[in-house]
Amino acid sequence: MLCVKNLTGGYSVHQPVIHHISFEVQPSEIVGLIGLNGAGKSTTIKHILGLLSPQEGTVTLGGKTLAEDPVHFRSQVAFIPEAPQFYEELTLWEHMELTARAYQMKPDVFKKRAEHLLEVFRMKKVAKWFPNTFSKGMQQKIMILSAFLVQPSLLIVDEPFVGLDPLAIQALLEMLQDGKQQGMAILMSTHILGMAEKYCDRFVILHEGRTSLHGTLPEMRKQAEQPDASLEELFIGVARG
Structure with a gap:
């Protein structure tokens, strides 16, 4: 569904915020986009939405870029912003x-x-x-x-739980699960790591604009050589270098 390949970009040609980021989001899965503030999560999302143009790399949805078929691309995407x-x-x-x-x-x-x-x-x-x-x-x-x-075919959510009461959080989680079961591809950026570990199928952990770990939790444990680590422990290890 969504394919981000070798994505480099940001707000200035001379100072990229993200560097060579690659990942995919397939139908019927939730991918967690994890990172500290300033790690490049929002910049990555803006590139996917077409609000920023890549300096290098491509973003495709169903095999086509925004430039190739803007009407079809935008009609397949919905976005829940943080603010x-x-x-x-x-x-x-x-x-x-x-x-x-x-x-x-x-x-x-x-x-x-x-x-x-x-x-x-x-x-x-x-x-x-x-x-x-x-x-x-x-x-x-x-x-x-x-x-x-x-x-939508692709739903992108950026810190969606901010300000929601417990009943609304539960309703949102149920809607995300229902969307996944119906074939929706979901990219979710969140700092609530326990919730991400429970509901996401795969993860992309960004640090200083680069991908540090990616894949399922067992795959990331193998990459980090920490066979019993939780998502939070893996994230803290990345954040502390």
Whole structure:
């Protein structure tokens, strides 16, 4: 599904943030993108989304780059950012309507999916409210609802649990599991390592813009020569050099 190959890039041609990063995300799996603040996680995600152009390497989705088929590429991807981004002039329901129109969703399909998601995330009563009256966790739910509404082939989530209450976290985890079972490819950046170890199939651990460890937990244990290490122990070992 998603193939990142030899990716080098950043915000300046003269000072790349990430260097020669390669990994894949296949259908029906969750890949955890792990690293300290400043390790290059968000920069990698921005390259995948097409917000930054690679200095070297390629990002392909279904074998094609964004430049080769921008409409198809973007129609297959949904993104849940760490910081909620919304239009103050639109209600929650109108945000979902806008998303549905952007992805050319049929009205009856939209209505069914939207009502189900509002029920799951306990947002039905505030569907006609404006987001500037919401708490941060409720604002984050706008991003989550919009992403799952389109049922993308590739879902990218960046620290999705920030600000969510325990029930919302559980609902999100269940939605991620359901998406995986339905064939969705999921790339998740998170600092909650215990949760990542439990729910992710494979991992990419970044350090100073480079891939330090990658693969399943047993594969990374072998790479680090630590046969009994947890994900947190492997991460701390990388972070401390």
